[in-house]
């Protein structure tokens with residue numbers, strides 16, 4: 031069928047809104063009419079460089095929608111079901127899925143190209159096959175997904191807030207709870223308080239942290255972080271160093287979570303200087319280009335202070351377990367989702383939405399596909 035989507039034709043360009051073809055679902059595939067898509071910063075990295083991937087590509091990976099058709103053999107979802115996209119497919123059977131680490135599922139190997147596990151590219155633009163970012167392509171009005179990327183949710187859950195639970199919420203929350211292993215009484219520093227970092231604050235609070243220090247140069251982000259449980263906020267990591275030391279009675283932060291928009295050597299150095307004895311540094315942020323994420327470490331200090339460096343993909347969450355669980359926490363009034371959405375955009379306004387993000391005007395922007 032024909033659909034509309036935001037496509038990046040080349041790096042360093044803006045999204046172009048185009049008509050293109052989305053394929054019918056093959057075995058194990060699901061056609062979804064997308065309702066909402068969050069404006070995650072990872073799509074901004076895609077706009078600058080797509081290592082291991084290819085252009086053109088349909089952007090968007092943080093979405094929600096309704097199943098309209100399924101291919102042969104699909105058993106997990108049926109037409110009419112509401113789904114949240116998982117930007118990491120989970121097959122359930124590979125070694126990592128079997129061990130409860132489905133964020134590292136082997137089927138995720140082609141997410142940069144958007145090629146589905148079946149080997150199919152879901153879209154065609156002027157007869158050229160193309161993929162959707164993270165095998166999702168949430169900036170398309172209709173998209174074709176692997177069944178492994180479709181997490182069914184209860185039909186009464188509003189699809190707008192549900193979209194955020196596709197990436198920023200579990201990534202941030204899990205960066206604190208799972209990747210960082212925050213424990214009751216801990217002092218936690220979250221560096222970068224956007225869509226992901228605000229949820230790292232919520233995760234740290236849930237895990238029982240005594241002090242949650244949020245760091246962001248933008249006042250709006252700091253105010254929001256305080257409204258979801260940050261006990262202190264500051265504009266720079268330099269200010270957080272002394273604060274973390276004082277709050278922990280001299281030892282430094284137990285967990286520091288790096289959720290800045292762009293990973294950099296500076297951001298890493300600032301975060302590392304907040305980290306205390308026995309502490310864990312969680313690296314969640316990505317860079318525009320992989321080499322810009324190369325960072326240096328105080329190796330000697332890490333040795334004598336027994337510090338850990340922990341990478342975090344999707345907050346070490348398991349999509350089919352944690353997406354429904356986080357939505358349940360929201361239903362019970364224990365997790366803020368609604369206020370994370372600062373502003374809504376139509377597909378045509380997508381570039382404006384990312385300009386607003388860069389200007390620090392939104393905690394999370396949301397693309398509303400039905401918006402005129």
Ligand SMILES: NC(=O)c1ccc[n+]([C@@H]2O[C@H](COP(=O)([O-])OP(=O)(O)OC[C@H]3O[C@@H](n4cnc5c(N)ncnc54)[C@H](O)[C@@H]3O)[C@@H](O)[C@H]2O)c1
Pocket residue numbers: 069070071072073075197198201221222223224225226227245246247248251265266267289290291292293297313314315316317342343344345387390393
């Ligand atoms: N590892 C994963 O699985 C995963 C998943 C989603 C997003 N990400 C990455 O996480 C990062 C955050 O994503 P987001 O959508 O929240 O981005 P965002 O743009 O919404 O938020 C980033 C925040 O960092 C702040 N910031 C920038 N430089 C800073 C600095 N030096 N110190 C403190 N704060 C600073 C900005 O003001 C902004 O509020 C991005 O790099 C994104 O690609 C990783």
Ligand SMILES: [Zn+2]
Pocket residue numbers: 070071072073091092197198
């Ligand atoms: Zn994301």
Ligand SMILES: [Zn+2]
Pocket residue numbers: 119120121122123124125126127128132134135136137
């Ligand atoms: Zn797997």
